[in-house]
Amino acid sequence: MPMTLTISPASPLDPEASALLDASQLLMRTLYKPEENNFLSHEALCAPSIRFFLAREGDLALGCGALQIKAGYGEVKSFFVSEAARGKGVGTALLHHIEATARAEGLSVLKLETGDALAAACRLYEANGFARCGVFGDYEDNGVSVFMTKDLVTAEA
Numbered sequence: 374m375p376m377t378l379t380i381s382p383a384s385p386l387d388p389e390a391s392a393l394l395d396a397s398q399l400l401m402r403t404l405y406k407p408e409e410n411n412f413l414s415h416e417a418l419c420a421p422s423i424r425f426f427l428a429r430e431g432d433l434a435l436g437c438g439a440l441q442i443k444a445g446y447g448e449v450k451s452f453f454v455s456e457a458a459r460g461k462g463v464g465t466a467l468l469h470h471i472e473a474t475a476r477a478e479g480l481s482v483l484k485l486e487t488g489d490a491l492a493a494a495c496r497l498y499e500a501n502g503f504a505r506c507g508v509f510g511d512y513e514d515n516g517v518s519v520f521m522t523k524d525l526v527t528a529e530a
Contacts, residue, residue, distance in 0.1 A: 378435070378463060380470040383427035385418035385451070389434035390427050394418075397437075397453035404490045409517050411486055413439075413450055423450070424474055428458075428467045436463045440471045440478070443510065446522075447475040449485040452494070464497045476525055483523045484509050495519055502528050 383390050394415055401410050418425050418439055428436040436454035440447050449471055454464045475483055485503065487494050503521040508514050 378428055378430055378466050380426050380428045380467055383425055383437070385415045385425050385437075385439075387427075390425070390437055391415055393427075393434060393437045393453055393455065394451060396455065397451065400453075401488070405488060405517060409488070409515050411512065411518070418451055424471075424478075425451070426467065426470055426474075428454075428463050428470075430458075436467050438467045438471050440474050440483075442478055442480065446482040446484050446509075447471075447478065447480040448510070449483060452485070452487075459493070464494075465501060468497070468501050472523075472525060472528075481524065481526045483525060485521050486512055487519050487521070489517050489519050491519075495521075 385391065385394060398412055401412055422442045424440045424442075426438055427434050435458035438452040439450040441450050449468070452467070454467070472483060483503075484506070485498065487498070498521050503523045506520050506522040508520055509522075512518060512520065
């Protein structure tokens with residue numbers, strides 16, 4: 374039976390969202406040194422420039438992601454899908470929702486930073502039209518970060 378997925382705005386401080394963010398941050402801390410982690414705190418994700426979303430099937434939270442509105446582009450932040458939901462289309466649906474939100478906000482480019490140890494995430498982004506690019510924003514080239522971009526004007530809506 375196909376999954377009935379809903380994606381809606383949420384607070385990163387809600388218990389379900391916090392649990393997903395905690396799992397994501399634990400994974401990042403396991404894979405990378407502290408200076409190599411670029412995730413935002415739960416509280417920082419509440420900033421007015423951030424749109425935070427939760428993907429659910431019924432009452433079960435399966436994934437989360439955020440759009441941070443920057444000068445001239447949007448950045449995908451705190452993108453995470455629970456282990457049980459991986460490979461079921463949750464990541465793609467969540468990414469498409471973030472892209473639609475970026476377009477509605479008048480943004481023409483999306484960027485993101487992920488890690489080289491997150492091969493499945495890199496494949497997901499590339500399968501959805503993101504291409505590797507150079508360092509952007511306040512990031513530094515730390516040897517483990519992977520930077521990606523997508524032109525929303527030329528990409529299919």
